[in-house]
Amino acid sequence: MKLSLATRIFLGYAVVLVTFGAVSLFSVAELHRNRLEIRLVSQGYLQLSQDAATLESFHTNQEKDTERLLEEGSVETRRALIRLARLYFPSLMAERLQAAQARAREVRALAPSGEVHFVQDLESRIGELSKRYQAYGRAAEAVFTVLSDETPAPEAVSRATTELRQQETSIGRDIRFLRAALNNRIRERVDGAEDRERRTGLAIITLSVLAIGVGLGATAWSARTLRPVRTLIEGVSRIGRGDYSAQLGVRGEDEVAVLAREFDAMARSLQAREAQLKAQAEALMRAEQLAAVGRISAQVAHEVRNPLSSIGLNVELMQDAFERATFESPVDAREARELLAAVTREVDRLTEVTEQYLRMARPPRPSLEPTDVTDVLASVLDFSREELERAHVEVVRELSPDTPRALADEGQLRQVFLNLLRNAREAMPDGGRLTIATRVHDHELEVALQDTGRGMSEAERSRIFEPFFTTKEDGTGLGLAVCQQILKAHGGALSCQSEPGRGTTFSVRLPRA
Known part of the structure; x- marks a missing residue:
């Protein structure tokens, strides 16, 4: 299949556009992937890490409060500390754990498929911590009950305290493991993002160089294709x-x-x-x-x-x-x-x-004055009436009574009309009808003389204004040429329309006064 020049050039630059488009799409895809990675780390893992740090800090404070409670010798002070612990600690810890679980669910919604398992593991660890804190609350309540007495039994305090410390140590270890897992995951994701960014940069540079090479090749091919233009x-x-x-x-x-x-x-x-x-x-x-x-x-x-x-x-x-x-x-x-x-x-x-x-x-120079063309036509027709009647020519006058004056030489204008009337009469040797009409234009006055004679061919009509050209046996071929000269000197024009067998129409145009 032969391709046109425009098609070949279009295909060449289409390849360039596709190449650059592929580079742009790859860049956009990688930027989108990096954006998701940044969003996962910044809005997901970092927030969870902060929640884990908050849980660890809260748990450490609770351990310190327990130590203080055990070391307190005043019964009233212990009872006050126990009331505060019962009032604030369970609700605050439950609130922190619920917030962490909710954030883990949000992270799972925006995490890629490869990270869903890790986030689910985080959710399960946070859920396990919630259960562990319920057991811890029961152990703490046992200690609070023993310490609320004015003279607590040492054996009971020792048993309750031992179980509470075991719970605290286990929960603290789980919280640290959770936080360490999050920090390790954050470092892995950041290191992976940096490595991917380096590889993406190299890939974009390579593809851009390739696209530039394709563009230069397409330009050289187009120049070779357009080489004949110079010739x-x-x-x-x-x-x-x-x-x-x-x-x-x-x-x-x-x-x-x-x-x-x-x-x-x-x-x-x-x-x-x-x-x-x-x-x-x-x-x-x-x-x-x-x-x-x-x-x-x-x-x-x-x-x-x-x-x-x-x-x-x-x-x-x-x-x-x-x-x-x-x-x-x-x-x-x-x-x-x-x-x-x-x-x-x-x-x-x-x-x-x-x-x-x-x-x-x-030709004499016309003396231009405002002239009533209808009066001139009427005078010429009256002068030629007997001649026209002998030739059996019926004259139809369509002269407008409110026709404006034209700028003309009356004597030369009479000469033009007499010549045109004579030609119309000679074009109708067997009689006919001659219609004379006036028309008003914006800047001109038109007089149309239409006969029903034999008409002229196109070849004859194109030469009727040439000097010495005539179709009459005894004509000189100067009448219409003189009429045209006169009207041109007036700033007007003389034109003709004719068809063989359908008559002839001469149009005289004169400037309005």
Whole structure:
């Protein structure tokens, strides 16, 4: 199974994380174990040792009190000491033993499994001491009874005292053994904890070094895995310097190899694109040459306009002269007049063409003033009404009465609308419907002219604003280009939407005044 680059790096660092995690878990486990050990010693065995020391101290004091009682010669004093011993000693000793037993049970609850047997042995020893103290209490009571007499019998005192001393010696020995066992256990646990702490420290150091080694190995493996990236960067740098022939040639199936192959493909694509851009640059140069030809044409048109005016004036004079002239036959007169009319038409057509060329070459600067667009549209529509009616074009006006004023040159705006109306009429040779609507935006005013003509293809629509491009047999291709220039000079825009067979919509946008 082939692993991706990200997966391999992830697995490498996952091993590092698992290794460090194992070290951390081991450290936490050992710390927890040491904490339990400290708790067992501090809250368990030390407290029991203190209880045993208290029992030993209490028992030693009791032995001293017994000696004092035996040595006391005053009957009243002995009786007072006996009353105090009966009142305090049994209850205090029972309380100490009960507290020790309760603490032993608490220690057994928190002791590990290896220590339960020792704690149970402690409990049994403390229980045995409780029984022994009950027998000791009976022996002490016998001594107290004998010593309470004013003249106690020496034999009775000797028997009772001998038994009491045997009980005291045996109980004292058991208490010392209990305390010694606790102290030995405490030393063993402390020594074991110290030894375990040393071994744990060595183990943690060893595992940490191992984890660091694994981390360094994973880093070296990741660096080796990412080594092709350097080759990729060098190849990309060569491509950035324009050396599209550079091929990286990185092999493999990981992401870097796939990316390198994609860069190789991109370099080949850029090489092809560079050739294409070179061809486009040559085409742009040809277009600039054509633009220069257009400027020359405008200059020629400017030079031709004055002679055309003279020709038109002379033709009008000739027409006036022909009205007064006589011809040999009516046929000759009709032919002469038809020739002059044809010359007049051609002069008018050439004059219009030269005017369009001149407007394209040197568009006049607009005089922007707040203008009522609806009034301009209404005026243009009234002017073109007869022409539109003859072409069977139905005009639908959707002009908002509260349309705000636009910042425009009224004369140039009339020229734009007249051109768009003429184009709409010519797009509907068999008649149709022309809808004119105004829309108000935040900072602009929009006028939409929608016809139901034959529409345009996408290729035609993308070129309609190019100078000299036309789909009409007798068109110059300058009308829409001039309209676009005018609206750009106004700070507005002219756009077109069209579909073949579904009509065309021209949108005029003007800034609000």
